Amino acid sequence: MHIYEDHGIVIQDQERILVDPHRKRVDADRIFVSHAHSDHVHIGAKNPSTYYMTPLTHGLVEKKIPKAAYAEKMHFNSHVHGKEHKISFVNSGHILGSAQIVVEGEKKVCVTTDMKLQDSIIMPGAEIVPCDVLVIESTFGKKEYKFPEREDVYAQVGKWLKHAQQQNFLPILQGYATGKAQELTKIVNEYSSAIPFVHKNIYEKNAIARAHGHHIGKFELIDHNLKDAEVLILPPNLCDYETLHAISVSAKKSVVTGIATGWPSPSNGHETHFQLSDHADYDQLMNYVGKAEPKQVFTDHGFARELAIAIQKEFKIPARPIEEAKQYVLAQYERVTP
Ligand SMILES: [Zn+2]
Ligand SMILES: [Zn+2]
Known part of the structure; x- marks a missing residue:
């Protein structure tokens, strides 16, 4: 069995399995798309192989699936049999519909993705x-990344909303349309008495999540109704000065903005930062490795090298960034690494 990076994560025996390809033209027998974030979704029309994804991921990326592509929905905890492998999806807790990919053959491999x-x-x-083999994401794979309890951040958002409303400001929360915005929608519903008004891109994703049975609370589309809005949710790329000014004029209120992201305080002082990440922090990553008890680990994304070193030290197992595994086969790798 070979595991390496080649325009995505490859797991190969006679059969070639590819997870989250970075480009549309790829060579693989079966392709698995872990979740709907755009850097993970590159679906080519000309591939003869099938792309598997969860039903909700399929719903969220439907517009990006070419008509000629073979895309198949596979539910959580169900599986597909390849020539030598059984492949299944397990919840990855990242965004709604997101999956880890578990490949069982001669060895059991788990690719957490985000x-x-x-x-x-x-x-x-x-x-x-x-x-046996864990391919774990390492976006925040450095000890200094430690995220607060989520409920504490929700309470902060609730307080911030209340404060803004008391001062007759219009609060605007920023979060990516896919993933973060669904959580923000629910937070506004649960931690304030307002119904959030959301941008069209968010409205579409929210509606898809709801249609798939997820309870994310009430929300309304921003239309010509800004004067009735108590809270807005917008994608961060639309929160430039001109847009915010235009909103303020139509709503006849001053606006205050808050952004939800895991990266520590990106704010320039004008917006409030809520540290809500859809990735694992360092302790969560180490906790995963400790409990999964793999015999070897590959790290992927961000602080891959730092996390690999930490894993080697803590668990005395071989670990290395998957990027460096391009030319290695697993058997060789086991021999060269202590
Ligand atoms: Zn993602
Ligand atoms: Zn990602």
């Missing part, structure tokens, strides 16, 4: 998959 262990107001955290 994940978090924290439960959120709209979904449970990732299920930890015991495995």
